[in-house]
Amino acid sequence: MAAMVNAWRWWWGILLAFFLVGLSRLFLPLPFIIEVLIFSIYTMGCSFLLGRVGFISFGQPAYLAAGAYGTAFYLFYFGSNPYVGILIGILSGLAVSGIVGPLFVRLRSDYFALVNLALAVIIYYLMQKVLAGITKGDNGLWFLTNIASTPVLDLGKPDHFFIFSILVALAIWAFYKYLDDSVFGACCLATKINEDKLKFLGYSNYGVRLLAFVIANTTTALAGAMYAVYLGFVSPEITSPARAADPVVVTILGGTGTLFGPLVGAIAYTGMKDVISKLIGNWELFIGFLLVFIMLAGEKGIWGTLQPWLERLFSRKKASPAAGEGAGARQ
Amino acid sequence: MSTEIIKTVGVTKCFGALVAVDRVDYSLRENEVAGIIGSNGAGKTTFFNLVTGYYPPDEGSIFYKGRDVTRMTPQQRVALGMTRTFQLTSTFDNLAVIDNLVLVYFRAHRDSTLLKLLLSTCRRHRNEDKIVATLETFDLQHVRDRLVKNLSLGEKRRLEIAMAVLAEPQVLMLDEPLAGLAESEIKVILEVLGRRVGKQTILIVEHKISHVKDFVQRLTVMHEGRVIADGGYEECLSDPEVRRSYWQIDTEQEGSKHAAA
Numbered sequence A: 001m002a003a004m005v006n007a008w009r010w011w012w013g014i015l016l017a018f019f020l021v022g023l024s025r026l027f028l029p030l031p032f033i034i035e036v037l038i039f040s041i042y043t044m045g046c047s048f049l050l051g052r053v054g055f056i057s058f059g060q061p062a063y064l065a066a067g068a069y070g071t072a073f074y075l076f077y078f079g080s081n082p083y084v085g086i087l088i089g090i091l092s093g094l095a096v097s098g099i100v101g102p103l104f105v106r107l108r109s110d111y112f113a114l115v116n117l118a119l120a121v122i123i124y125y126l127m128q129k130v131l132a133g134i135t136k137g138d139n140g141l142w143f144l145t146n147i148a149s150t151p152v153l154d155l156g157k158p159d160h161f162f163i164f165s166i167l168v169a170l171a172i173w174a175f176y177k178y179l180d181d182s183v184f185g186a187c188c189l190a191t192k193i194n195e196d197k198l199k200f201l202g203y204s205n206y207g208v209r210l211l212a213f214v215i216a217n218t219t220t221a222l223a224g225a226m227y228a229v230y231l232g233f234v235s236p237e238i239t240s241p242a243r244a245a246d247p248v249v250v251t252i253l254g255g256t257g258t259l260f261g262p263l264v265g266a267i268a269y270t271g272m273k274d275v276i277s278k279l280i281g282n283w284e285l286f287i288g289f290l291l292v293f294i295m296l297a298g299e300k301g302i303w304g305t306l307q308p309w310l311e312r313l314f315s316r317k318k319a320s321p322a323a324g325e326g327a328g329a330r331q
Numbered sequence B: 001m002s003t004e005i006i007k008t009v010g011v012t013k014c015f016g017a018l019v020a021v022d023r024v025d026y027s028l029r030e031n032e033v034a035g036i037i038g039s040n041g042a043g044k045t046t047f048f049n050l051v052t053g054y055y056p057p058d059e060g061s062i063f064y065k066g067r068d069v070t071r072m073t074p075q076q077r078v079a080l081g082m083t084r085t086f087q088l089t090s091t092f093d094n095l096a097v098i099d100n101l102v103l104v105y106f107r108a109h110r111d112s113t114l115l116k117l118l119l120s121t122c123r124r125h126r127n128e129d130k131i132v133a134t135l136e137t138f139d140l141q142h143v144r145d146r147l148v149k150n151l152s153l154g155e156k157r158r159l160e161i162a163m164a165v166l167a168e169p170q171v172l173m174l175d176e177p178l179a180g181l182a183e184s185e186i187k188v189i190l191e192v193l194g195r196r197v198g199k200q201t202i203l204i205v206e207h208k209i210s211h212v213k214d215f216v217q218r219l220t221v222m223h224e225g226r227v228i229a230d231g232g233y234e235e236c237l238s239d240p241e242v243r244r245s246y247w248q249i250d251t252e253q254e255g256s257k258h259a260a261a
Ligand SMILES: Nc1ncnc2c1ncn2[C@@H]1O[C@H](COP(=O)(O)OP(=O)(O)OP(=O)(O)O)[C@@H](O)[C@H]1O
Pocket: B015, B018, B020, B038, B039, B040, B041, B042, B043, B044, B045, B046, B047, B087, B207
């Protein structure tokens, strides 16, 4: 009973969060909200890896690019249906993470961080130089005019794309919420903190990590595919090593491993970037300092700081502190 | 006549120049309840690690039911029916007590392929009869939903033993399970383990021999990596080499004599 009430509360939380994002359409510019939505999906993969499995990766742009280029190749050379394009982007993310995963997840976590960065660098140069014949190098692939209009949700129209993004984000959040509750989710937390014990219970740390890695980076590729369709353009810039730490920063900014951290982090980061870049020229430098300050101020991140406060607010009506304690702490 | 379940032949493990386990021949029969004692650094934990596959031996072989498992991974050995606990309590501190048990339950009693792990929620298994019964037995109901990192040492230890018992292995290997527990808790645990006697092979490492004296059927004494005595309780204690090298037994025995008087 208590568990059911608790579960309902968290589904309700996801719906509320995305309802608020939808509502913000009334007073915020559309590109901003779409950027936030895609960026939050991008961050979700990273946050899951870092907070749930204990893997920090400085190469997330590699998987973003896998998705974006998968979509871009399809829409530039082969077809025009954006949904098929996105599906192909997801599949290429699945393929790339399925190929490198078995090698990467065996590594110690510090090497894991670096080997991913190396992959991002490799993909950057592949797209910029080696495969320039098909990727058009730094000029990038432009395919906005190739994208056919589709019935119901026409992804070529920004307003429709916005609704599509909300629906996808909602689905992703529902999926990760489910993942948190699954036995697999418990295995992820277990391998993060005590791999010896998990091994001696008879589980394979390798298997758990590999599956988590593939899930997280396929999510990242989905974000890349959405960028591609939304912008109608993909260039090697998307996997630029200079942006390699972005998702890690936003993960920590939002609250590592929490369900709402990636969304809150994406709002805060995109917002800061927008506001500050309008006010000063060297905004990247300024944001750098601001992030250092924010992280020193609270290692829990924004959501980690807000959550207890919100929980108190919500549970005041039906006070049942004991019921949600275990599960609540896992949010 | 019960059969041999675990057998080691000349297993040796060195750490640099130190020979932590020195050519140990050991055998454990099915449904036997055996204890290993020995002073600090005698090599008891290292021996456990060798048998369960934490690391491979430098020399010698390990057999499980006649099968050579020397090169098998821990998971393979668990699948064959071995479960162990750790000397330094080892649990998943970032999970709730109940979910620690769910993980054990799932591995031991359900099909635990990655796909099944993904398709099952913890919530659905939290009320399994065996888990509820285990919580009750080890007096952990009141902390059921608490994160393990918020438990006391005693509760944590009880949880780890509860996890090992819930797995219902053929061989239950406990490395100093009673350390750090209060007398009342020790009684509860020995009672629970006592109920499993005859159904399960139990190997228990203990520092204080007085605790397991009435519990084990057979005792092995280790000293500086070697087995120096093996047999019944009285037999081991009267062994001159044991008396010489393991002075603690002396004092323990004196202590219990005083208590008896
Ligand atoms: N991983 C290791 N590296 C180096 N030396 C080790 C290692 N593990 C154990 N040793 C050494 O091997 C010897 C045996 O240690 P072991 O832990 O097996 O003893 P023990 O009988 O379990 O002692 P205790 O009663 O203190 O638990 C000790 O001298 C210890 O210092």
